[in-house]
Amino acid sequence: MTVTRSKALWRAIEKNGDKAMAIFFEGLQQRRFLVTRCRSCDTLHFPPRAFCPDCLSEDVEPEEHSGKGEVYSFTTMAQPSSRGNPITVAMVNLEGVEGRVFSRVKLPCEEMTIGMNVEVDYIELDGIVLHCFRPRAKGP
Amino acid sequence: MRRGNEIYIVGFAQTPVRKSLEGTFLDLAGRVSIEAIRKSGIPREDIEGILITHEGFGNFVNAQLFAPRLAAHLGIETKLLGTYECGGMSSAGAVKIAATEIMTGRMDTCLIIGVELKPMLLDDPVFDQTSLADRHAGTYGPYESLCGVTGPLPFYAMSQQRWMITHRICPEDIAYLPVLLRRNASGNPMAQFRDPITIDDVLDSRVICPPIRLLECCARSEGAAAVILASKDVTRQLGGKRINIRGFGEAHDATNYFPARGDAARFPCVRRAAHEAYEVAGITPKDLDVVEIYGAFAGTEIMTYEEMGFFERGTAAQAVREGKTAIDGELPVNPSGGRLSLGHPAGATPLLEIIEVCAQLREEAEGRQVNGPQLGLIQAEHGMVNGSVVLIMEGEA
Numbered sequence: 001m002t003v004t005r006s007k008a009l010w011r012a013i014e015k016n017g018d019k020a021m022a023i024f025f026e027g028l029q030q031r032r033f034l035v036t037r038c039r040s041c042d043t044l045h046f047p048p049r050a051f052c053p054d055c056l057s058e059d060v061e062p063e064e065h066s067g068k069g070e071v072y073s074f075t076t077m078a079q080p081s082s083r084g085n086p087i088t089v090a091m092v093n094l095e096g097v098e099g100r101v102f103s104r105v106k107l108p109c110e111e112m113t114i115g116m117n118v119e120v121d122y123i124e125l126d127g128i129v130l131h132c133f134r135p136r137a138k139g140p
Numbered sequence: 141m142r143r144g145n146e147i148y149i150v151g152f153a154q155t156p157v158r159k160s161l162e163g164t165f166l167d168l169a170g171r172v173s174i175e176a177i178r179k180s181g182i183p184r185e186d187i188e189g190i191l192i193t194h195e196g197f198g199n200f201v202n203a204q205l206f207a208p209r210l211a212a213h214l215g216i217e218t219k220l221l222g223t224y225e226c227g228g229m230s231s232a233g234a235v236k237i238a239a240t241e242i243m244t245g246r247m248d249t250c251l252i253i254g255v256e257l258k259p260m261l262l263d264d265p266v267f268d269q270t271s272l273a274d275r276h277a278g279t280y281g282p283y284e285s286l287c288g289v290t291g292p293l294p295f296y297a298m299s300q301q302r303w304m305i306t307h308r309i310c311p312e313d314i315a316y317l318p319v320l321l322r323r324n325a326s327g328n329p330m331a332q333f334r335d336p337i338t339i340d341d342v343l344d345s346r347v348i349c350p351p352i353r354l355l356e357c358c359a360r361s362e363g364a365a366a367v368i369l370a371s372k373d374v375t376r377q378l379g380g381k382r383i384n385i386r387g388f389g390e391a392h393d394a395t396n397y398f399p400a401r402g403d404a405a406r407f408p409c410v411r412r413a414a415h416e417a418y419e420v421a422g423i424t425p426k427d428l429d430v431v432e433i434y435g436a437f438a439g440t441e442i443m444t445y446e447e448m449g450f451f452e453r454g455t456a457a458q459a460v461r462e463g464k465t466a467i468d469g470e471l472p473v474n475p476s477g478g479r480l481s482l483g484h485p486a487g488a489t490p491l492l493e494i495i496e497v498c499a500q501l502r503e504e505a506e507g508r509q510v511n512g513p514q515l516g517l518i519q520a521e522h523g524m525v526n527g528s529v530v531l532i533m534e535g536e537a
């Protein structure tokens with residue numbers, strides 16, 4: 001069952017976005033968080049892009065990011081599959097990256113604050129590795 | 141309008157807004173079309189265009205080529221026929237396209253229909269699609285959908301969260317709006333929710349997506365509406381109080397749902413669309429007598445009042461609290477009950493807003509009539525307010 005779902009998922013990933021998106025999800029499977037660097041204007045972007053949204057250059061490449069960032073906003077969300085307890089989710093500004101990242105956060109909503117420091121972590125769902133966030137101590 | 145022929149709204153009809161309605165898309169679209177044509181006094185064969193709109197997120201059966209099917213059903217030969225879709229603002233966008241065709245003089249009349257039969261928020265059909273592949277292809281984008289987003293609510297919640305913290309808005313400030321809208325709806329037999337509620341009811345209702353509570357959410361609804369536009373020449377031959385479209389504006393940000401950059405608690409598209417409409421009509425917000433705002437959630441609705449220029453940034457919640465937007469206030473907003481209490485059949489919602497403002501300007505809004513309004517406005521949006529349409533209307537003797 002898991003195998004069938006994953007196949008359908010990867011087909012969806014290949015068909016629904018651009019090539020940069022497929023590379024991003026491939027990266028997640030190796031627990032690497034990839035953003036896009038534009039070599040023309042030297043800007044980092046998320047979500048990954050096949051061209052630079054700022055200067056439209058196609059001279060872009062995937063680049064691994066530390067995954068460090070801070071919470072821009074947060075809420076909780078019902079879980080679609082299990083209908084269990086709501087999960088905490090957030091929009092995160094990654095260090096030096098243009099474009100926010102949405103994902104779940106491994107922390108109860110009551111403990112969340114805007115501006116808090118987080119870093120990328122990984123969870124396995126339906127046979128695929130996905131990114132999430134966890135709190136991190138301030139500093140380098 | 142400054143440029144081109146004058147446009148008038150000469151006929152309109154709607155179903156009640158309910159959790160569910162009897163009938164199919166074709167049944168409801170046919171019913172409101174026939175009623176609007178009859179009320180307009182325009183012979184059926186003189187209708188020159190048909191534009192339809194349906195819920196943007198829904199993937200209901202038979203959506204393709206539905207406009208030709210409806211034209212055949214109604215027996216109307218046209219010079220303009222099609223479907224317009226851009227999320228929640230779709231039917232307002234269709235009205236704007238029809239108005240533009242009339243302005244150029246290419247045609248004199250157009251029928252615009254919006255129908256909603258599928259629940260949209262809080263019980264999204266996607267909710268039951270538990271496989272990641274299904275969700276990946278979902279409405280909310282490949283990245284967000286994979287994280288389990290099955291509706292727009294979390295995005296609205298995160299936007300409102302920023303606004304509340306920036307302007308020190310407390311839950312009590314927001315809770316006044318749902319109470320006021322429910323009071324307005326109690327005078328509207330078309331509304332889905334008419335029983336009074338209190339501030340405590342709102343504050344005690346379940347927090348669905350912090351900071352948003354259940355009674356601050358729009359309802360999932362079914363409904364249908366039709367509006368007929370006509371040129372000045374055609375309108376002159378008809379009786380009744382004429383409603384002139386004085387101006388419109390439309391603007392879209394380069395965002396879809398939660399903005400990746402910039403302030404997520406601001407809606408620049410609303411500001412731009414409103415300013416365009418004010419400028420074309422030659423008015424300021426102070427000139428308005430009655431307004432319908434899209435407002436799918438209470439907090440977002442209040443934020444939209446500020447972007448429209450009705451109140452200073454960070455002060456609209458207080459203005460609502462002081463009764464300034466009540467039916468007897470200085471700027472009555474959503475006398476219909478709004479999306480929270482009239483209900484929100486998204487495909488039809490912008491037309492329902494237009495119909496409410498027309499009824500108000502014709503002083504036919506029994507039970508919720510604003511005192512002698514001359515100038516009205518509607519605003520509609522799509523996504524998490526990523527784009528907006530604004531229409532300004534005036535009642536003429």
Ligand SMILES: [Zn+2]
Pocket residue numbers: 038039040041042043052053054055056057
């Ligand atoms: Zn660039």
